[in-house]
Amino acid sequence: xxxxxxxxxEKIARGEAVVxxxxxxxxxxxxxxxxxxxxxxxxxxxxxxxxxxxxxxxLNFGHSDPPIRMGEITINGVxxxxxxxxxxxxxxxxxxxxxxxxxYGGAHVIHDLIAGKEVHLVAKxxxxxxxxxxxxxxxxxxxxxxxxxxFNPRNVYQNYNAAINGSSQRLYTYMGILQPNxxxxxxxxxxxxxxxxxxxxxxxxxxxTRIFFGGAQGHVSWMGTQFxxxxxxxxxxxxxxxxxxxxxxxxxxxxxPKYIRGAxxxxxxxxxxxxxGIPIPIxxxxxxxxxxxxxxxxxxxxxxxxxxxxxKPNLKKVxxxxxxxxxxxxxxxxxxxxxxxxxxxxxxxxxxxxNWIKKGEFFLQEPIQSFPMxxxxxxxxxxxxxxx
Amino acid sequence: xxxxxxxxxxxxxxxxxxxxxxxxxxxHLDFNILKAFIDDNIKGTLLLEIKGExxxxxxxxxxxxxxxxxxxxxxxxxxxxxxxxxSCGACTAVCAVGALEMTADWSLVHHDxxxxxxxxxxxxCPMRAIHAVI
Numbered sequence: 001x002x003x004x005x006x007x008x009x010e011k012i013a014r015g016e017a018v019v020x021x022x023x024x025x026x027x028x029x030x031x032x033x034x035x036x037x038x039x040x041x042x043x044x045x046x047x048x049x050x051x052x053x054x055x056x057x058x059l060n061f062g063h064s065d066p067p068i069r070m071g072e073i074t075i076n077g078v079x080x081x082x083x084x085x086x087x088x089x090x091x092x093x094x095x096x097x098x099x100x101x102x103x104y105g106g107a108h109v110i111h112d113l114i115a116g117k118e119v120h121l122v123a124k125x126x127x128x129x130x131x132x133x134x135x136x137x138x139x140x141x142x143x144x145x146x147x148x149x150x151f152n153p154r155n156v157y158q159n160y161n162a163a164i165n166g167s168s169q170r171l172y173t174y175m176g177i178l179q180p181n182x183x184x185x186x187x188x189x190x191x192x193x194x195x196x197x198x199x200x201x202x203x204x205x206x207x208x209t210r211i212f213f214g215g216a217q218g219h220v221s222w223m224g225t226q227f228x229x230x231x232x233x234x235x236x237x238x239x240x241x242x243x244x245x246x247x248x249x250x251x252x253x254x255x256x257p258k259y260i261r262g263a264x265x266x267x268x269x270x271x272x273x274x275x276x277g278i279p280i281p282i283x284x285x286x287x288x289x290x291x292x293x294x295x296x297x298x299x300x301x302x303x304x305x306x307x308x309x310x311x312k313p314n315l316k317k318v319x320x321x322x323x324x325x326x327x328x329x330x331x332x333x334x335x336x337x338x339x340x341x342x343x344x345x346x347x348x349x350x351x352x353x354x355n356w357i358k359k360g361e362f363f364l365q366e367p368i369q370s371f372p373m374x375x376x377x378x379x380x381x382x383x384x385x386x387x388x
Numbered sequence: 389x390x391x392x393x394x395x396x397x398x399x400x401x402x403x404x405x406x407x408x409x410x411x412x413x414x415x416h417l418d419f420n421i422l423k424a425f426i427d428d429n430i431k432g433t434l435l436l437e438i439k440g441e442x443x444x445x446x447x448x449x450x451x452x453x454x455x456x457x458x459x460x461x462x463x464x465x466x467x468x469x470x471x472x473x474x475s476c477g478a479c480t481a482v483c484a485v486g487a488l489e490m491t492a493d494w495s496l497v498h499h500d501x502x503x504x505x506x507x508x509x510x511x512x513c514p515m516r517a518i519h520a521v522i
Contacts, residue, residue, distance in 0.1 A: 049474065051514065089457045103516070176478045177512045184481050248409065263514035273474060338481035343494040384416065 001039055001285045008042045012360055017042040019357045021350040022193045022280070022291055023268040038288035043357055043364065046198045046291075047212070047277035047349035048190040050341025051263050053174065054154035054225060055272045057110050061121065061302055063087055064138075069131035070123040076096065076109050077120070086131055090151075093262075093272035102195040105270025108262030110150070113142045114214070115257035126199030140328035148252040150214065150260070154224040155188040156276050158196030158243035159231075160186040161302055162323060164315060164335070169307035172267025175351065176340050178305055188340040191295045191320040192377060193350060196244050198291045200204055200237045202229070204281055206367025211248065212353040214260040217362060218250025223371045230376035231349040237290075240299050241316070244371070259349065275345060279354035281364050296321035302330065310379060356382075391439045393422070394449070395522055397458035398432035407452065415448035416440055422466070422505060423522070433522060435465065435505075465522055466499030466509060472517035479518060482508040 011017040018041050020028065025044050029037045059080070061070075069086040077097040093107040112119055118139045120213065127134040142148055164185050165171045165178035176186045191197070199205050209220040224245025231243040259275030282288050294354040298320045304313045318328050327334045356362035396407075411417045423435040438445060449459050464487070475496045479488045487502035488509055510518050 050476070172511075176514075177508065179482065179484075186478070186481050200494040261515065264516060265514055266511040273476070273514070336481075339477035339490070339494070340475045340481075347494075361446045 003282065005044065005283075005364050008281050009363045011042055012357055012363055015358070017254055017357060017361055019043045019045060019279075021347070021354060022046045022198050023347070023350070024351060025058075025288075025291050026192065026294055029288065034285050034289050034292065038282055038285045041282050041288065043354075044198065044280045044282060044291040045277055045350045045353040045357070046193055046195040047275070047346040047353065048156055048194050048341060049259070049273060049275045049345035049349060050190075051174070051202040051265070051271040052152060052155045052189050052274045053094050053269075053271045055150065055274055056106060057091045057113075057148060057150050059091060059148050059178050060088050061087045061089075061140060062138060062144070062146050062167035064133060066133045068123060068125050068133035068136050069128055069138070070125060072124040074122045075119050076104070076112065077238065078104070078106050078109050080106075082123075082342065094270050096270055102264055102268075102270045105262065105264075107272035110252070111257055111260055111262045112150065113192070114252055114255045114260055116141060116143070116182060123134045126129040142253060150218075150248070150250050150252055150255070151221070152248045152274065153346050154226060155248050155274055156195050156224075156246050156265075156278070156371060158194075158200070158245065159298070160242050161240045161303040162318060162337070163305045164302050164330070165306045166313070166315075166374045169322050171305055172265070173305050174265050174271065175269050175305060176338070177266065182330060182335055185323070185335050185337045186340050187300065187320075187323045188342060189300070189320060190343055190346040191324065192293055193343070193346055195276060196246070197238065197293065197298055198280050199278075199287070200233070200239060200243075200290060201246060201373065202371050203290075204283065204367070205246070205278060206326060206370040208365050208368040209212065209278065210363070210365035211250075211256070211279075212275070212349055212356070212362075213248055214275055215256030215258065216250045216252075216254035217250075217366070218248055219388035220367075221249040223375070226377050227371070227375055228377045229371070229373045233300070234297075238293065239280065241301065257354050261343075273342075275349050277349045279353060279357060279362070279364060294321070295319065295324055301344055390437060390442050390445065391437060393435065393443065393462050393464075395460045395462050396432075396434040396436065396452065397460075400430040401454055402432075402456055405455065407455065407457065409508055410451065411438075411448050415444045415451065417444060417448050421482050431457070434464075435522060436484045462521060464503040465500070465505045465520055466500075466503060466507065467519050468498045469517045469519065472515045474515055476514065479508065479509040482506075482512045483497055
């Protein structure tokens with residue numbers, strides 16, 4: 001028995017929708033079978049809370065008197081882009097500050113703004129006939145801005161590599177600190193709770209999908225950068241390597257600083273922990289069988305990050321159940337595994353999103369456009385000399 | 389017999405006095421020097437693990453304080469700020485002794501008695517929630 005988005009939304013409005021998390025649904029399917037579970041459950045909530053570097057905020061400060069066309073802009077010492085209109089800017093999450101470097105970067109400014117803190121805005125300009133001011137130095141809060149929204153070009157990776165270090169030197173990477181001589185393995189996923197692993201073929205997640213985004217109701221705005229739906233898959237369609245990604249948009253003024261946090265990866269840079277929850281409508285039995293996936297059936301590869309090449313050696317295919325067990329055996333040696341994304345916070349987000357839907361505060365939005373399947377990613381060729 | 393960790397801070401004028409000797413001789417204390425350094429102002433810091441009868445340890449600490457030496461009880465040289473920690477697990481990747489580990493529900497737990505003071509977790513924490521207390 002198929003259900004439509006409208007039918008599910010009507011149940012949400014009546015307070016009758018059955019909403020469970022992607023972890024809870026596993027037991028329901030085991031107990032009742034896919035067919036009965038698909039009739040019983042209306043929405044399955046998924047979530048993740050981890051480092052997502054490709055993130056940032058569009059801000060509009062409003063005009064001063066006399067007005068300025070902001071050219072060079074810093075916010076709490078972090079450079080923001082001055083190539084938009086007079087008082088618009090984009091602040092990238094990974095931009096380090098002039099004085100504190102990666103210890104305080106764009107992501108920290110974004111967190112501080114969401115937390116309601118006053119930030120130091122400094123801007124310079126050549127001065128024009130219509131924008132005569134050449135310098136500006138002031139303090140602003142999020143509530144003082146006209147618009148402030150996160151627009152993250154690449155979030156919620158559908159699957160990602162696990163990392164290991166085959167060299168004799170310690171490595172400082174975006175996958176955390178990797179000890180020499182294959183001393184440890186790190187991985188970053190919410191696994192069976194992860195949004196895009198519960199809808200592997202993007203049947204319900206597309207442009208316009210309403211989501212939990214940093215504590216606010218946001219939307220999927222586009223396919224994410226490096227969107228790879230041509231990745232290798234198992235026979236059910238689950239990606240075996242990094243796959244799809246999403247571009248997300250949401251109002252910072254409605255966000256909670258708990259779910260958007262600045263992060264520092266030693267020797268690498270600033271990043272941002274982003275909390276995202278995506279509801280999956282159980283439209284039919286096929287969707288129910290997708291969301292019933294377990295960590296033991298989701299796979300990734302252990303990649304040697306000590307090889308400074310684009311394509312790095314793949315040492316072993318492992319399931320997320322093996323990674324979650326605390327150790328993985330490689331060449332007869334038991335190697336400790338550690339997570340980098342917070343499953344504890346992801347569970348909190350999935351539960352929070354479930355509550356919103358149960359209380360009738362959050363409705364499903366059917367995608368206004370699906371994303372392409374079979375989309376491969378390109379590399380960058382280095383060409384010598386003049387343009388040809 | 390009990391064992392505890394104490395952090396001693398020596399003002400410049402106390403440098404050079406044989407305090408350790410006194411602790412062994414007069415208070416029958418056994419100890420392990422875990423860390424020792426002197427800063428640019430000739431202020432000394434000594435992290436000791438001391439073992440002895442509780443009363444002797446108390447008396448030894450009184451003796452040290454009478455000699456203008458700062459004494460602080462510590463469990464571990466690192467502290468985890470629970471307001472900043474998000475239980476991501478990045479610190480557990482570098483903690484070889486399991487002083488920092490994930491519980492069954494994927495919260496971070498800090499077993500401070502296991503810490504060997506390598507301090508790598510301070511660098512590994514993306515939230516900068518782990519601080520060295522010395």
